Amino acid sequence: MLLFIDIDGTLIPFGSERPYPVHEPRFPLPQSAADQPLLTRADPALGVRLARLAAIGCELVWATTWMDDANDVVAPWLGLPPLPVVDWPDEGVEPPLGPRGLTWKTRTIVAWAAGRPFVWVDDEVTDTDRAWVAAHHPAPALLHRVDHRYGLTARDFDVMEEWITAGSGRRGSGPAVR
Numbered sequence: 001m002l003l004f005i006d007i008d009g010t011l012i013p014f015g016s017e018r019p020y021p022v023h024e025p026r027f028p029l030p031q032s033a034a035d036q037p038l039l040t041r042a043d044p045a046l047g048v049r050l051a052r053l054a055a056i057g058c059e060l061v062w063a064t065t066w067m068d069d070a071n072d073v074v075a076p077w078l079g080l081p082p083l084p085v086v087d088w089p090d091e092g093v094e095p096p097l098g099p100r101g102l103t104w105k106t107r108t109i110v111a112w113a114a115g116r117p118f119v120w121v122d123d124e125v126t127d128t129d130r131a132w133v134a135a136h137h138p139a140p141a142l143l144h145r146v147d148h149r150y151g152l153t154a155r156d157f158d159v160m161e162e163w164i165t166a167g168s169g170r171r172g173s174g175p176a177v178r
Contacts, residue, residue, distance in 0.1 A: 009123030009148030047078025
């Protein structure tokens with residue numbers, strides 16, 4: 001089971017009118033972390049929750065425009081080891097919203113999954129993405145939309161863990177959860 005993880009809006013919340021808490025690093029960070037002023041919005045405890053999902057059978061994969069910076073900056077912040085990174089197609093290959101309103105990441109994530117069950121957490125997932133994955137991906141998939149103003153919450157983790165431990169026996173995408 002794969003778990004595709006976005007960063008902006010998923011691990012690093014943004015867009016709220018309320019001030020965000022500022023978290024301190026739990027682990028030594030590379031100098032490049034200083035170039036990421038919003039990183040302190042990501043609660044390092046999210047790493048513990050993601051590690052728990054890995055322990056119950058998920059292979060964690062970065063699905064973010066951060067690319068290798070996800071392993072250089074965010075993984076150490078969260079206390080995670082380096083993770084595989086989805087390699088996105090070159091800019092301009094697909095329109096920003098993808099074909100027929102799909103989020104630009106959808107086809108690449110499905111191709112990367114190569115028929116394996118997956119969970120995808122992102123603040124850009126839409127019902128169009130869920131329908132397309134259900135029609136084009138043979139294994140169970142949970143496309144879980146995260147509210148970008150809050151990032152991943154305990155409720156989001158509960159939904160993912162419940163779906164994963166239930167055997168993800170459903171075909172197609174999981175329910176829309178906000």
